[in-house]
Amino acid sequence: MALEHAILVSLLEQPGSGYELARRFERSIGYFWAATHQQIYRVLKRMESDGWIDARAVAQQARPDKKEYSVAAAGRDALSRWLDEPIEPESVRHELAVKIRGAAFGDPAALIREVERYREAHTERLTRYLAGERRDFPPVETAGAPDAGRELQHVVLRGGIAYERMTLAWLDDVLATLHRLASRA
Amino acid sequence: MALEHAILVSLLEQPGSGYELARRFERSIGYFWAATHQQIYRVLKRMESDGWIDARAVAQQARPDKKEYSVAAAGRDALSRWLDEPIEPESVRHELAVKIRGAAFGDPAALIREVERYREAHTERLTRYLAGERRDFPPVETAGAPDAGRELQHVVLRGGIAYERMTLAWLDDVLATLHRLASRA
DNA sequence: TCCTGCTATGCAACGAGTTGCATGGACAAG
DNA sequence: CTTGTCCATGCAACTCGTTGCATAGCAGGA
Numbered sequence: 001m002a003l004e005h006a007i008l009v010s011l012l013e014q015p016g017s018g019y020e021l022a023r024r025f026e027r028s029i030g031y032f033w034a035a036t037h038q039q040i041y042r043v044l045k046r047m048e049s050d051g052w053i054d055a056r057a058v059a060q061q062a063r064p065d066k067k068e069y070s071v072a073a074a075g076r077d078a079l080s081r082w083l084d085e086p087i088e089p090e091s092v093r094h095e096l097a098v099k100i101r102g103a104a105f106g107d108p109a110a111l112i113r114e115v116e117r118y119r120e121a122h123t124e125r126l127t128r129y130l131a132g133e134r135r136d137f138p139p140v141e142t143a144g145a146p147d148a149g150r151e152l153q154h155v156v157l158r159g160g161i162a163y164e165r166m167t168l169a170w171l172d173d174v175l176a177t178l179h180r181l182a183s184r185a
Numbered sequence: 186m187a188l189e190h191a192i193l194v195s196l197l198e199q200p201g202s203g204y205e206l207a208r209r210f211e212r213s214i215g216y217f218w219a220a221t222h223q224q225i226y227r228v229l230k231r232m233e234s235d236g237w238i239d240a241r242a243v244a245q246q247a248r249p250d251k252k253e254y255s256v257a258a259a260g261r262d263a264l265s266r267w268l269d270e271p272i273e274p275e276s277v278r279h280e281l282a283v284k285i286r287g288a289a290f291g292d293p294a295a296l297i298r299e300v301e302r303y304r305e306a307h308t309e310r311l312t313r314y315l316a317g318e319r320r321d322f323p324p325v326e327t328a329g330a331p332d333a334g335r336e337l338q339h340v341v342l343r344g345g346i347a348y349e350r351m352t353l354a355w356l357d358d359v360l361a362t363l364h365r366l367a368s369r370a
Numbered sequence: 371t372c373c374t375g376c377t378a379t380g381c382a383a384c385g386a387g388t389t390g391c392a393t394g395g396a397c398a399a400g
Numbered sequence: 401c402t403t404g405t406c407c408a409t410g411c412a413a414c415t416c417g418t419t420g421c422a423t424a425g426c427a428g429g430a
Contacts, residue, residue: 002280003386009287019408032282039387041410062396064408076290083291087281087303091417095187096272097217097341102194104334105261106268118272148366149289155362156282159355166351170344177340181333188416204378224417226380247426249378276387 003043004052006033008071008079011053013149017066018044028132028153031160044069052078100174112178119171126164133157188228189237191218193256193264196238198334202251203229213317213338216345229254237263285359297363304356311349318342 010021010029021044022037024030047053052075055067071079096118103111137146137154146154195206195214206229207222209215232238237260240252256264281303288296322331322339331339 002278002283005287006283009283009290012290013286017408032277032279034276034278036388064395066408079287080291083284083287084295087284087299089306090279090281091219092217093187093219094217094275096275097344098187098191098194099268099272100341101198101334101337102190102264102268104337105194105197106265108333110269114272121274148293148369149286151362151366152285152289155359156285158358159282162351162355166347170347173343174340177336181336184333202378221418249425251378
């Protein structure tokens with residue numbers, strides 16, 4: 001239900017085409033709200049016909065034309081209304097936790113390998129986030145006080161970093177537990 | 186795609202009816218895999234017709250009959266096969282993060298109130314987790330070494346606790362940032 | 371006594387998300 | 401000169417998840 005609103009935020013931060021939005025969802029926005037290009041194109045179409053956004057055809061050299069979208073007044077209103085709605089608790093969906101509890105009825109050694117792979121993926125993600133932080137949010141002394149939008153982007157990124165660090169620590173706990181159980185058997 | 190498998194794990198830990206499963210999903214399992222009773226009943230029906238689970242009618246006094254499900258051999262096989270599949274990265278969906286970035290284009294004061302409400306909900310959840318931990322996982326000295334299934338349940342719960350603690354710390358960061366921006370304006 | 375809430379199961383309709391496929395030009399590497 | 405990757409948009413079919421509603425008996429409190 002919030003994909004529209006995520007798109008509005010992204011377009012307010014910077015107008016762009018469906019394709020560009022899809023790439024942003026792979027990078028920054030997608031870190032906390034995933035979406036494929038299919039979803040994005042479909043929703044953009046609906047948003048345009050609802051008058052939330054305006055499209056503008058942009059010709060380019062050496063690549064296909066694109067439709068650049070920007071937020072219309074009705075879109076800003078819709079976003080404000082949504083921002084005032086209460087936040088409902090996120091519905092979690094953590095496949096690994098299901099698998100861990102399932103390991104009591106399967107092969108724990110196989111799970112250890114999977115958890116290690118998974119851990120590497122999260123290490124990589126943390127590295128990526130930290131690189132993004134260094135790139136986009138330099139220390140105040142060198143860059144001066146950032147504007148509100150950047151501050152908010154930064155605090156969201158800090159959340160991602162905290163999440164990855166917590167996850168890595170937990171995965172170490174999981175691995176230690178699995179090893180303990182394996183050696184006991 | 187993993188709801189079936191979450192149900193299999195839960196039924197292996199303890200057979201039960203659709204209704205009972207729905208309540209477990211509100212409590213322990215639901216902490217990392219949410220599901221409503223509608224979903225559960227529908228999937229149970231499919232699983233039964235696929236021969237993954239067996240149903241048994243159970244008459245009760247002073248309440249409606251129920252269908253108690255238990256895992257069949259084919260279900261155990263399906264679970265093993267699924268456990269051996271690689272884990273795909275979770276797709277995140279964090280509404281609050283979208284709203285925080287949206288706050289640059291809306292009313293930050295309203296967001297502060299919302300974040301505070303949200304923070305309380307997480308405090309409550311952490312309290313609930315910790316109470317569950319004290320209840321279900323007493324220290325080894327008093328209870329002796331737990332079996333593998335319980336150890337695995339415990340490490341998953343520790344993950345939930347770590348998640349809530351991390352979230353609370355981050356929400357404090359968010360609130361501090363929002364206050365800083367509000368006082369600056 | 372009436373109303374609320376719990377146990378227990380389910381249908382129907384809708385909305386959101388996924389997967390597979392299609393098109394087509396530009397450019398770089400082998 | 402062919403293969404692969406990037407840009408850019410889109411349809412169709414499908415599965416999954418959500419919301420609203422329905423039934424129905426029993427228990428407990430106002």
